[in-house]
Amino acid sequence: xxxxxxxxxxxxxxxxxxxxxxxxxxxxxxxxxxxxxxxxxxxxxxxxxxxxxxxxxxxxxxxxxxxxxxxxxxxxxxxxxxxxxxxxxxxxxxxxxxxxxxxxxxxxxxxxxxxxxxxxxxxxxxxxxxxxxxxxxxxxxxxxxxxxxxxxxxxxxxxxxxxxxxxxxxxxxxxxxxxxxxxxxxxxxxxxxxxxxxxxxxxxxxxxxxxxxxxxxxxxxxxxxxxxxxxxxxxxxxxxxxxxxxxxxxxxxxxxxxxxxxxxxxxxxxxxxxxxxxxxxxxxxxxxxxxxxxxxxxxxxxxxxxxxxxxxxxxxxxxxxxxxxxxxxxxxxxxxxxxxxxxxxxxxxxxxxxxxxxxxxxxxxxxxxxxxxxxxxxxxxxxxxxxxxxxxxxxxxxxxxxxxxxxxxxxxxxxxxxxxxxxxxxxxxxxxxxxxxxxx
Numbered sequence: 001x002x003x004x005x006x007x008x009x010x011x012x013x014x015x016x017x018x019x020x021x022x023x024x025x026x027x028x029x030x031x032x033x034x035x036x037x038x039x040x041x042x043x044x045x046x047x048x049x050x051x052x053x054x055x056x057x058x059x060x061x062x063x064x065x066x067x068x069x070x071x072x073x074x075x076x077x078x079x080x081x082x083x084x085x086x087x088x089x090x091x092x093x094x095x096x097x098x099x100x101x102x103x104x105x106x107x108x109x110x111x112x113x114x115x116x117x118x119x120x121x122x123x124x125x126x127x128x129x130x131x132x133x134x135x136x137x138x139x140x141x142x143x144x145x146x147x148x149x150x151x152x153x154x155x156x157x158x159x160x161x162x163x164x165x166x167x168x169x170x171x172x173x174x175x176x177x178x179x180x181x182x183x184x185x186x187x188x189x190x191x192x193x194x195x196x197x198x199x200x201x202x203x204x205x206x207x208x209x210x211x212x213x214x215x216x217x218x219x220x221x222x223x224x225x226x227x228x229x230x231x232x233x234x235x236x237x238x239x240x241x242x243x244x245x246x247x248x249x250x251x252x253x254x255x256x257x258x259x260x261x262x263x264x265x266x267x268x269x270x271x272x273x274x275x276x277x278x279x280x281x282x283x284x285x286x287x288x289x290x291x292x293x294x295x296x297x298x299x300x301x302x303x304x305x306x307x308x309x310x311x312x313x314x315x316x317x318x319x320x321x322x323x324x325x326x327x328x329x330x331x332x333x334x335x336x337x338x339x340x341x342x343x344x345x346x347x348x349x350x351x352x353x354x355x356x357x358x359x360x361x362x363x364x365x366x367x368x369x370x371x372x373x374x375x376x377x378x379x380x381x382x383x384x385x386x387x388x389x390x391x392x393x394x395x396x397x398x399x400x401x402x403x404x405x406x407x408x409x410x411x412x413x414x415x416x417x418x419x420x421x422x423x424x425x426x427x428x429x430x431x432x433x434x435x436x437x438x439x440x
Contacts, residue, residue, distance in 0.1 A: 031169035041180035052266025055273035057138035063254035070246025107143035151207030175199030256396035316368035324364035366420035
């Protein structure tokens with residue numbers, strides 16, 4: 001998710017800006033709707049236990065994809081934001097291509113090992129065959145999913161949030177919806193699992209096409225060619241600092257859910273996954289909600305008139321908090337009714353949804369501070385990521401046996417709060433009161 005740009009206003013007439021903003025809102029509303037509909041289709045098509053099995057594979061696939069791409073995602077975030085790009089001559093598109101290949105190779109190697117394990121378990125433990133048949137497609141989806149989400153993050157860092165949303169919210173959700181509508185009750189679980197693979201593959205292709213359109217290819221005349229030292233510097237950064245950050249981010253985002261997937265029953269995974277997917281609609285909607293209700297990018301123009309770095313940061317934080325609060329309020333009205341219509345065991349999950357929605361609200365409201373710190377003061381973010389990941393994992397590990405899904409949701413909330421509170425306070429300290437020249 002992105003926030004208001006701290007820079008020049010978008011070019012074009014007010015009418016053009018209004019049309020663009022309306023189009024962005026429509027696309028984001030569609031993405032959020034597809035996520036909600038896909039979740040409902042899974043719940044309607046499968047029994048609660050089967051929903052848990054489906055989301056166990058779903059969680060493991062996303063966690064693996066996050067773990068295997070995490071350090072490269074952190075590297076590209078910094079590179080696209082500008083600081084690292086100034087130190088080398090490597091074009092962004094060349095970097096994305098090289099790192100996408102590395103991510104795909106890492107995923108193929110890890111998934112190859114998992115496939116061997118699955119084949120052995122299929123022979124040695126016939127009672128696990130039904131679970132393994134479902135788990136297999138999710139393992140095969142990991143390379144596609146990792147590349148797609150990596151490219152989505154690059155577009156988000158470049159403030160191309162619409163392309164990022166199309167990659168992350170359209171293909172997979174549409175594939176799952178279609179498979180759920182045409183599948184018979186007997187094979188719905190298997191069909192939806194393979195639809196997840198197909199959607200991930202399509203998302204990765206869309207990501208490649210969008211990235212090639214957004215980032216210019218090749219080097220301009222007069223720009224020095226990147227040398228071996230440039231690439232060595234990039235891979236060196238990915239190996240250590242960004243490697244630790246990627247691991248910590250993956251542990252914070254997916255660690256508590258993986259603990260539940262390993263130690264808890266499938267039904268509890270279904271409960272957390274269903275409510276989490278509904279709460280994540282906040283992240284899909286945030287940028288459009290900042291721009292469109294204020295109209296004609298007035299908010300962006302207002303921020304440009306502020307004379308200090310700290311003033312712009314505070315304005316971004318206020319606008320993000322207001323936008324996050326508005327859409328969270330809508331979800332608080334809509335989602336409990338939806339859960340009630342889904343019946344047992346989902347009708348009693350309003351409390352779980354509120355905890356996960358609070359975590360997403362914190363993420364959305366404080367995102368400008370985290371982005372500011374990631375761009376200009378990376379080391380404190382690395383420390384905050386490690387601390388929040390450790391706290392979240394400890395809470396999940398010690399609470400999952402007694403409190404189950406609620407322990408995982410609480411771990412996610414507290415870890416998110418620690419990360420964003422640390423980033424917010426650090427950003428307010430680090431941002432200067434120096435007067436910034438107005439844009440030309």
